[in-house]
Amino acid sequence: GAVVSQHPSWVICKSGTSVKIECRSLDFQATTMFWYRQFPKQSLMLMATSNEGSKATYEQGVEKDKFLINHASLTLSTLTVTSAHPEDSSFYICSARVHLPGDQPQHFGDGTRLSIL
Amino acid sequence: SQQGEEDPQALSIQEGENATMNCSYKTSINNLQWYRQNSGRGLVHLILIRSNEREKHSGRLRVTLDTSKKSSSLLITASRAADTASYFCASRAGGTSYGKLTFGQGTILTVHP
Numbered sequence: 374g375a376v377v378s379q380h381p382s383w384v385i386c387k388s389g390t391s392v393k394i395e396c397r398s399l400d401f402q403a404t405t406m407f408w409y410r411q412f413p414k415q416s417l418m419l420m421a422t423s424n425e426g427s428k429a430t431y432e433q434g435v436e437k438d439k440f441l442i443n444h445a446s447l448t449l450s451t452l453t454v455t456s457a458h459p460e461d462s463s464f465y466i467c468s469a470r471v472h473l474p475g476d477q478p479q480h481f482g483d484g485t486r487l488s489i490l
Numbered sequence: 491s492q493q494g495e496e497d498p499q500a501l502s503i504q505e506g507e508n509a510t511m512n513c514s515y516k517t518s519i520n521n522l523q524w525y526r527q528n529s530g531r532g533l534v535h536l537i538l539i540r541s542n543e544r545e546k547h548s549g550r551l552r553v554t555l556d557t558s559k560k561s562s563s564l565l566i567t568a569s570r571a572a573d574t575a576s577y578f579c580a581s582r583a584g585g586t587s588y589g590k591l592t593f594g595q596g597t598i599l600t601v602h603p
Contacts, residue, residue, distance in 0.1 A: 377532075379532070407590065407591075414598070415595070415596075416578060416593045416594060416595045416596050417533070417578070417593045419590055419591075419592075422590055464530075466532050466533070468532075468533070476520070476521045476538055476540060476582075478523060478535035478538055479523075479533075479535065479591060480535065481525075481532035481533040481534070481535075482532050483531050483532040484530070484531060484532050486530070
């Protein structure tokens with residue numbers, strides 16, 4: 374089945390640091406990838422939709438300059454949390470969808486737990 | 491805000507019992523999907539039901555969809571301790587197969603051995 378690899382799985386860093394999270398589709402091409410944020414015991418909140426070769430589409434309330442998304446190839450999208458602060462601490466999850474006609478499920482990475490001190 | 495509402499928010503059962511989770515949504519959908527999330531992990535796709543389908547089975551899973559009531563249910567039969575996880579429904583808006591998914595609030599299922 375389709376596999377999505379997300380790295381790193383866990384990051385602890387100081388306030389003010391920028392953190393990059395990678396999301397790779399290992400055995401399929403993903404023209405579209407999605408970035409979610411999840412707080413403890415809550416649902417997933419879509420942050421942005423990443424399209425290969427074009428600018429990401431951000432959801433309302435998500436700061437574009439704070440959460441930089443790059444989708445430079447059909448198998449890689451990155452999320453950079455710039456100048457991270459403690460309130461950015463969260464669980465970030467990416468997912469990708471196989472670009473085929475018809476209904477297709479989304480395949481998720483294992484998430485990145487980000488802790489800002 | 492999340493479109494989907496799920497109930498119950500938490501469900502605790504004994505191994506061997508059946509677990510039923512419900513999901514409601516607000517707008518017309520193209521399809522509805524159920525995902526499972528183990529603690530601290532990503533989501534795993536369980537089953538997809540299209541808007542023109544009413545029921546679907548996959549192993550011990552049974553999903554129903556009632557578009558007139560904008561609701562779906564997930565039944566896990568003969569539950570196992572390994573089924574302990576959070577379960578989310580997610581809907582894709584009508585008119586598109588490529589649109590974003592909107593997730594429900596989730597049901598935390600605990601199966602006691």
